Amino acid sequence: MDPFPAMKNDLLLRAARGEKVEKVPVWAMRQAGRYLPEFREVRSKHDFFTVCRTPELACEVTLQPLRRMDLDAAIIFSDILVIPQALGMEVQMVPGKGPVFPNPLVTPDDIQKLNATPDISKELGYVFEAITLTRQKLEGKVPLIGFSGAPWTLMSYMIEGSGSTTFSKSRFWLYRYPEESKKLLSILTDVIVKYLVGQAKAGAQLLQVFESHGGFLDETIFNDFSLFYLRRIASEVKQHLISEDITPVPMTVFAKGAHYAVESLAQTEYDVIGLDWTMDPEKARSTAQKYNKSLQGNLDPAALYGSCESIAQRTTEIVRKFGGKGHIANLGHGMHPDMEPEHLNAFVEAVHKSSEELIQKQ
Numbered sequence: 001m002d003p004f005p006a007m008k009n010d011l012l013l014r015a016a017r018g019e020k021v022e023k024v025p026v027w028a029m030r031q032a033g034r035y036l037p038e039f040r041e042v043r044s045k046h047d048f049f050t051v052c053r054t055p056e057l058a059c060e061v062t063l064q065p066l067r068r069m070d071l072d073a074a075i076i077f078s079d080i081l082v083i084p085q086a087l088g089m090e091v092q093m094v095p096g097k098g099p100v101f102p103n104p105l106v107t108p109d110d111i112q113k114l115n116a117t118p119d120i121s122k123e124l125g126y127v128f129e130a131i132t133l134t135r136q137k138l139e140g141k142v143p144l145i146g147f148s149g150a151p152w153t154l155m156s157y158m159i160e161g162s163g164s165t166t167f168s169k170s171r172f173w174l175y176r177y178p179e180e181s182k183k184l185l186s187i188l189t190d191v192i193v194k195y196l197v198g199q200a201k202a203g204a205q206l207l208q209v210f211e212s213h214g215g216f217l218d219e220t221i222f223n224d225f226s227l228f229y230l231r232r233i234a235s236e237v238k239q240h241l242i243s244e245d246i247t248p249v250p251m252t253v254f255a256k257g258a259h260y261a262v263e264s265l266a267q268t269e270y271d272v273i274g275l276d277w278t279m280d281p282e283k284a285r286s287t288a289q290k291y292n293k294s295l296q297g298n299l300d301p302a303a304l305y306g307s308c309e310s311i312a313q314r315t316t317e318i319v320r321k322f323g324g325k326g327h328i329a330n331l332g333h334g335m336h337p338d339m340e341p342e343h344l345n346a347f348v349e350a351v352h353k354s355s356e357e358l359i360q361k362q
Ligand SMILES: Cc1c2[nH]c(c1CCC(=O)O)Cc1[nH]c(c(CCC(=O)O)c1C)Cc1[nH]c(c(CCC(=O)O)c1C)Cc1[nH]c(c(C)c1CCC(=O)O)C2
Pocket: 028, 029, 030, 031, 032, 033, 034, 043, 048, 075, 076, 077, 078, 079, 080, 081, 093, 096, 097, 098, 099, 147, 163, 210, 212, 334
């Protein structure tokens, strides 16, 4: 028996499985965040990781955007960097700078210092609790998305120690220490699989894997150091759930910048392929159809800086290109802190209106 309230809106889950929908579901990466005054209010009292680690606070900020807009999904408030923390690394969130690791990995010997097999429910149980609480509080209004960073993106943060424009330190590892890099990626993969299985068991109804730094790799390096592990994650998460008699939840992979990888990702067990705003929806659609996959995306987040009319116009165009079926509308990357909530609302409304019209005509 499902212990959670019955779903009133399951558009996201139907679209992820390629089923018929009356309108295209829509949510936005970073829909909970600093562009919302009510989020800044919470953050003025609690630091970033305290919000992540306190289920009531994480639940509250997860629900905030849904009170303002007709979004079709909630995404649990957390961060991809909770995994390096679970492996024993310190991560600080520095205002104006983003995440900083005071002691990044410098040489492969540093891998020994990691707690490679953490007790996931002990180290990350707070995320599972936040998910369960949020599923209750959502009362079936919309599905709840869980997520993780992908191995390469996490490895690159652990080595760079912060964001980077070149990722030269972490890319150095791939070419100079390929075997040790694979060892690290495989440690991360094992942890991510357990973490995502735990999220599904706690109540997450779709799982998204963020390979935000995919586009820094060329195709052959991507295949060996990213795709290989992404593929393992989808297949092992689903196998684990099946072995525990749990119906596998749909999974989305978002490999930002990895244009060359749309087809190879469509050949994995992910159900949804996320597109950034530089990828062509029509081209991706013909690839996705071959493999029965759904797509997510891909309005340029910067389009939200335009007027509400121009947002509606651009959104209508994108919805038409994706064709209505097997589409989850989203931005091509996350919201920025200086964006106006009303402009995100214009996007949400335009997705619903234009997709309803499109689908009715079909
Ligand atoms: C690369 C990455 C990170 N975190 C994440 C990614 C993958 C997605 C992507 O590519 O953007 C994922 C993430 N981070 C956050 C969420 C919450 C859920 C949601 O999407 O609403 C999600 C899904 C909250 C957050 N994570 C962070 C914030 C802002 C920090 C704050 O509140 O002070 C939020 C709301 C911090 C963070 N965390 C990270 C960075 C680079 C930053 C700094 C960004 C900035 O300062 O604008 C790492």
